Amino acid sequence: MRTATVNGEAARSRGLARITDFREFMILMVIIAASIFMSIASPYFLTRMNILANLLSVSIESIVAVGMTVLMVSGGFDMSVGSTVALCGAVGAMAMKAGVPVFPAMLIALAVGIVVGLINGLLIAKVGINPFITTLGMMSVLRGILLVITQARNISGLPASFKIIGQGNFLGVQYPIIYALVFLIVGDILLRKSRFFRQNYYIGGNRQAARLSGINVDGITIFNYVLTGFLAALAGLIMTARLGAASVTAGTGLELKVISAVIIGGASLSGGEGTVIGSFLGALLMAIITNALTLLGVDVYWNEFVIGATLLLAVAVDVIGGKRRKKA
Amino acid sequence: MSMNNRIVLEVRDIVKTFPGVRALDGVQLQLRAGEVHAVVGENGAGKSTLMHVLGGIYKPDSGTIMVEGKRVQFDSAYDAARHGIAVVFQELSLAPNLSVAENIFANRQPVRILGMIDYNKLYEDTREILKLFDLDVDPKTLVKNLPVGQQQVVEILKAMSTKPKVLILDEPTSSLTSVEAELLFKNIRRLKQEGISFIYISHHLQEIFEIADRVTVFRDGRYVGTRDVKDVTEEQLVQMMVGRELVDMYGHRDYSIGEVYFSVKGARRGKAFADVSLSLRRGEILGLAGLVGSGRTELGRAIFGAEPLEQGEIILEGKTLAVASPKDAIEAGIGYLTEDRKAQGLFLDMAMRDNCIAPHLETFANQLRMMDESAINDFAMKCRRDFNIVTPSIKQQVRNLSGGNQQKVLLSMWMGIKPKVLIVDEPTRGVDVGAKSEIYRLLRQLASTGVGIIMISSDLPEVLGLSDRILVMREGRIVGEFSGEEATEEKVIACATGVAMAC
Numbered sequence: 001m002r003t004a005t006v007n008g009e010a011a012r013s014r015g016l017a018r019i020t021d022f023r024e025f026m027i028l029m030v031i032i033a034a035s036i037f038m039s040i041a042s043p044y045f046l047t048r049m050n051i052l053a054n055l056l057s058v059s060i061e062s063i064v065a066v067g068m069t070v071l072m073v074s075g076g077f078d079m080s081v082g083s084t085v086a087l088c089g090a091v092g093a094m095a096m097k098a099g100v101p102v103f104p105a106m107l108i109a110l111a112v113g114i115v116v117g118l119i120n121g122l123l124i125a126k127v128g129i130n131p132f133i134t135t136l137g138m139m140s141v142l143r144g145i146l147l148v149i150t151q152a153r154n155i156s157g158l159p160a161s162f163k164i165i166g167q168g169n170f171l172g173v174q175y176p177i178i179y180a181l182v183f184l185i186v187g188d189i190l191l192r193k194s195r196f197f198r199q200n201y202y203i204g205g206n207r208q209a210a211r212l213s214g215i216n217v218d219g220i221t222i223f224n225y226v227l228t229g230f231l232a233a234l235a236g237l238i239m240t241a242r243l244g245a246a247s248v249t250a251g252t253g254l255e256l257k258v259i260s261a262v263i264i265g266g267a268s269l270s271g272g273e274g275t276v277i278g279s280f281l282g283a284l285l286m287a288i289i290t291n292a293l294t295l296l297g298v299d300v301y302w303n304e305f306v307i308g309a310t311l312l313l314a315v316a317v318d319v320i321g322g323k324r325r326k327k328a
Numbered sequence: 329m330s331m332n333n334r335i336v337l338e339v340r341d342i343v344k345t346f347p348g349v350r351a352l353d354g355v356q357l358q359l360r361a362g363e364v365h366a367v368v369g370e371n372g373a374g375k376s377t378l379m380h381v382l383g384g385i386y387k388p389d390s391g392t393i394m395v396e397g398k399r400v401q402f403d404s405a406y407d408a409a410r411h412g413i414a415v416v417f418q419e420l421s422l423a424p425n426l427s428v429a430e431n432i433f434a435n436r437q438p439v440r441i442l443g444m445i446d447y448n449k450l451y452e453d454t455r456e457i458l459k460l461f462d463l464d465v466d467p468k469t470l471v472k473n474l475p476v477g478q479q480q481v482v483e484i485l486k487a488m489s490t491k492p493k494v495l496i497l498d499e500p501t502s503s504l505t506s507v508e509a510e511l512l513f514k515n516i517r518r519l520k521q522e523g524i525s526f527i528y529i530s531h532h533l534q535e536i537f538e539i540a541d542r543v544t545v546f547r548d549g550r551y552v553g554t555r556d557v558k559d560v561t562e563e564q565l566v567q568m569m570v571g572r573e574l575v576d577m578y579g580h581r582d583y584s585i586g587e588v589y590f591s592v593k594g595a596r597r598g599k600a601f602a603d604v605s606l607s608l609r610r611g612e613i614l615g616l617a618g619l620v621g622s623g624r625t626e627l628g629r630a631i632f633g634a635e636p637l638e639q640g641e642i643i644l645e646g647k648t649l650a651v652a653s654p655k656d657a658i659e660a661g662i663g664y665l666t667e668d669r670k671a672q673g674l675f676l677d678m679a680m681r682d683n684c685i686a687p688h689l690e691t692f693a694n695q696l697r698m699m700d701e702s703a704i705n706d707f708a709m710k711c712r713r714d715f716n717i718v719t720p721s722i723k724q725q726v727r728n729l730s731g732g733n734q735q736k737v738l739l740s741m742w743m744g745i746k747p748k749v750l751i752v753d754e755p756t757r758g759v760d761v762g763a764k765s766e767i768y769r770l771l772r773q774l775a776s777t778g779v780g781i782i783m784i785s786s787d788l789p790e791v792l793g794l795s796d797r798i799l800v801m802r803e804g805r806i807v808g809e810f811s812g813e814e815a816t817e818e819k820v821i822a823c824a825t826g827v828a829m830a831c
Contacts, residue, residue, distance in 0.1 A: 193444045193445050193447075194442065194443050194444055194445065195435070195437055195439050195443045195444075195445050196443055198437070199435060201423065201425060201426055201430075202423045202426065202430075202434060204425070205424055205425040205426055206421065206423045206424065208421060209421035209423055210423065210434075212383075212385075212405045212417075212421050213405075213421075213434035213435045214404075214409060272423065272425035272426075
């Protein structure tokens, strides 16, 4: 017995899907609305200085978010990025203190990030450990290594030629903002347009189907963790350069901030969705909320609450939208 | 016809075993250039397993696969595709989050420099290929927003677009409308002219007579024979498939039916069903027929409290029940066998023994409220014996049992609660003939003890063979009632589809 399906229903759900598909557009609207409100409430909000301060505050996590977005589109997940940021920043700083020239010292730090990603990727793709457990364990392992090698002491007194990487500016725009924008733009184009990165949407959408379509699922999974590890290491170096010191508490909670940004930006934990620009807008939205609370003189302790509520609201909107689509 | 006798694909002596099952036991198949070769057999005959072997998904334990006379070995789906074999699987293998275009050309999107996808060309190519099925959808439409039938078409187009030498279709029409199925046949005939060969698996024998040139029959993982379609009749095919004459596997009722003791009045739930009233007598098997989506399953689940009624009454032995959850239903003595045993019925990774006690753990608790292991084992052994469950051990994971034995485990779970009313949803879906007739025997046996059974089924011969009375649902309402004697396949279908004023 065959059943005919009603085409009208599909058309209707398509209309609904269109709205939710413009996730970036929606966040942008929220950001613009918040900005208009804030520019009225506080004359300081739309000043060049405040805008740059906001962008600078998201620059480190934006670089990590590029990798995390690719990872989460493919259905992966990395809790260890915060520790990677801190460890690689410290490794680079220690190498410089030990007399290694700036550039080779940075390469060593980047190599550490790549190795961390490789181990994550192998454990997940080849051994078959769940990504959450793998990277949760790795998060703790890396923080432990960091504490052991630094003996929990911050490392300062770094060469000026290194610090300029994080502290310099071009026409008044701090370098970290420029790095972040470059990574975001390149990352977004690649994830949208390049066939190689596009494979992640297949893997996240239907793993089995991806394999049947000739996609090397394990290989790409490993690549994604390596990419994320590499970007986290790079972010760690930039952060260290900007602060002029490697801190053992650097990057604490960064993983949750980045994952929240990626999810607010339209990705889901099950994969198949998300864009780099969306993730950036998610991060920016959280930064603007924090900034707004400060400018409005709200008790800073509300900050975490508001950010958590934003995340829950964004996901609830998704789930309700998703349910509607399923029923229609 | 461009058919000639050149063999494009040949398999010989393929053996494939799974834990506890010999799915393929030395099968063979010869595929000529430009022919449509049907493969038929009961569930569990090994058709799908062979297709998975040919598609590079399963590795055979032994045997030979030859493509154009050369021996080959497939280590992955990609390998099979490289040798020109494309498979359209029964379970959809699409990425729902991506567009029609990206699914059809998955990982084969046209690219420009630096591997950047040329979206304009991608959409253009897709529009071109969609014309084959007169499919008027935007290539950018996400697959999850398409009706299932069109998703199936996308799946077929995806396989066709790889320009294979051999295209394997596994139940391709199962979710197509008749118009879409016609277009599929038209395309098959066209591609045949171009020398493409087809392996066509179907349960619908009429389709085989419509489209196939030759037909090969499998039974219990073995090769039975190959015939030219024009030289064989439907009866002969069925006999080859079943291997014996099927003398009444449904059995006969040799007990009498009691009084009405269970009824549902004015039941409604959302858009799924409304105004549904029915009554059930002791020892009666009540068939619930209708198309998929007619509200039968939703009704069964509502009576069981899985998605409770929004309106209406459920009355058992004179008492109105408040069924707000499955727990309430189980306590009142209503059992429900889900249609989807793997996703909703069984605990696949748990032992058979732990499965069959799941709905009534309470029974096995001792005074200290601890589980009584030996009582559980005794019960599981009894289940294995009574239900003839073929498993090496009661500690075997249910995942490793065959479909028929899984279904018997599910039955043992629900008969174990000693239900007063048992609702069974597609009780024999995906099980072989042998297990089917056993399940029928078990259902009759349960009914003979005075339990009323509501049987939801899309398998019409089963509904007609087993039911004492049949209710037909259409668009969420009960539209017809037949006694077991007066019902015929034609009447029930006419009523279920609403084509005639049959009811």
